[in-house]
Amino acid sequence: DQQMPRLNPVSILAVDRDNPAWTDNFSAAAMDAIDSVMPAVEIPEADMYDRNGDKWGWKVFSPRIGLTWDATGDGKTIAKLSFATYGDFMGTSSYGQMPGGASGRLYFWYLDNNSNGTIDVTELYWYDRYHGDYTIFPVFDGGGNLMPGAVDKGYYYGYRYFDPDNPSALTDPLYTMDTTYGSGRTMEIMFTLEREIFTDFAVQLNATYRKYDKFTWTLDYYIDTDEIENQDMYESAGLPPANVPGMGSTKDAASHEWYNLKSEYGAASNYWLEAIPERYRDYIGIDLVFNKRLSNKWMLNGNFTWQTQATHYGDKGYMNETNLWAYEGKPYAAYIGGASGKINQYVFPRWMFKLSGLYQLPLDINVSGVFMVREGWVIREYFNLTDYTLPNPNDNSGDLDLTEFGSDRLPVFYRFDVRLEKMIRLGDTGRIYLMADLFNIFNSAIINRRYQKYHGAYEVFADPSLNSFAADPDDFDVNEILNPRLLRLGVRFQF
Secondary structure, three states, rough: OOOOOEEEEEEEEEOOOHHHHHHEEEEEHHHHHHHOOOOEEEOOOEOOEOOOOOOOEEEEEOOOEEEEEEOOOOEEEEEEEEEEEOOOOOOOHHHHOOOOOOOOOOOOOOOOOOOEEEEOHHEEEEEHHHHOOEEEEOOOOOOOOOOOOOOHHHOOOEEEOOOOOOOOOOOOEEEEEEOOOOEEEEEEEEEEEOOOOOOOOEEEEEEEEEEOOEEEEEEEEEEOOOOEEHHEEEEEEEOOOOOOOOOEHHHHHHHOOEEOOOOOOOOOEEEEEEEEEOOOOEEEEEEEEEEEEEOOOEEEHHHHHHHHEEEOOOOOOOOOOHHHHHHHHEOEEEEEEOOOOOOEEOOOOOOOEEEEEEEEEEOEEEEEEEEEEOOOOOOOEEEEEEEOOOOOOOHHHHHHHHOOOOOOOOOOOEEEEEEEEEEEEEEEEEEEEEEEEEEEEOOOOEEEEEEEEEEEEEEEEEEEHOEEEOOOOOOEEEEOOOOOOEEEEEEEEEE
């Protein structure tokens, strides 16, 4: 497979004077000032190149081979073995890795000094965290000009990815791609043994092993000194407090050091993209599947799955050692599934079971049902710690896990649904189906989604009397429970 990214010519605006989001909220002077710092840029058609100047893209070789064997010679016992590797699908955002980048960013803090509800030019602020000064200062004077020293003091936390002194020139190598940077890889080995026990009834055993590797990461690249982010740039910040006022015990976190960048490393202006060495995930799954095809007025199928998957970092597959103890070799769960008011969850049950069946009664009446049960989703427990006494103001905070990932889960989830269906014949081919579905027949109020156990943020100052904890208002709040028992009546026409 070959995938080659390209960016077509595009004009990018920072200030869109035809958009009410701007005209309804910003004064004309504020829009003029922002537009002067970040004017529109014209980006020509562009290809991507690696650090050697070669045109960059994904070229993935994916061999696949399978073997099927009639083990007993009568077609009733089938064994299958397969091996395959797969690449990934390149995302459309890959264009952003073009040399020089495709955009810049501005960030402001807004203080409504005159209480008129409109963002005026003198009400936009930055602060100099880059040098450890947390005092805010206005970015523009009354004439819309940048304040003296604003460019030096506002870097990274006020603007990034472009040079305000030459904003239209996106020519610096913002991203440098190592020759190892490319597609992720999945290697898969599957074995299946299927046996027909008796007519219309078969049992199948599946065993699966997968290894995921060739992950990529984006590292800070200090282009002036030609240094790429590495483990030696980090140092221990010591042990976190064993107890946080307002939160309580920090549990297992109290016995594990956390890490931050050394003081000589600030926010980098460039980025290095490469494959992550040594890190991989593995998956092992066992499925037991049985299937009774429809005959003698009934059918039944079910499956049970046991599975495990874990992340392995090795000696080089991480930069910051914080929380490594909580994730190395522990279950891996994708954080997905949020939509329409639902929140993401760490989705990975180690076991699940499903059973479904149907029985044909007289008078063209069918009764069927589905029962499923699985282990609950993983819940992460953590808090944020910011220590202003650390020497590097650009890296003095982190999210610290309190327990090993995967050790806390939501309750076991189960559901039982049934259907009663009556068929009415219309001539030779017409059919009318009258249906009654009863969902969640046990009326179980099982919690299926909760916010993570993010307890809040703790700030540490040189003067301990200023230390403070801000609790998170959504800490472990319930987001979704299984819908209550529900009866649905329906009709389906077939011609």
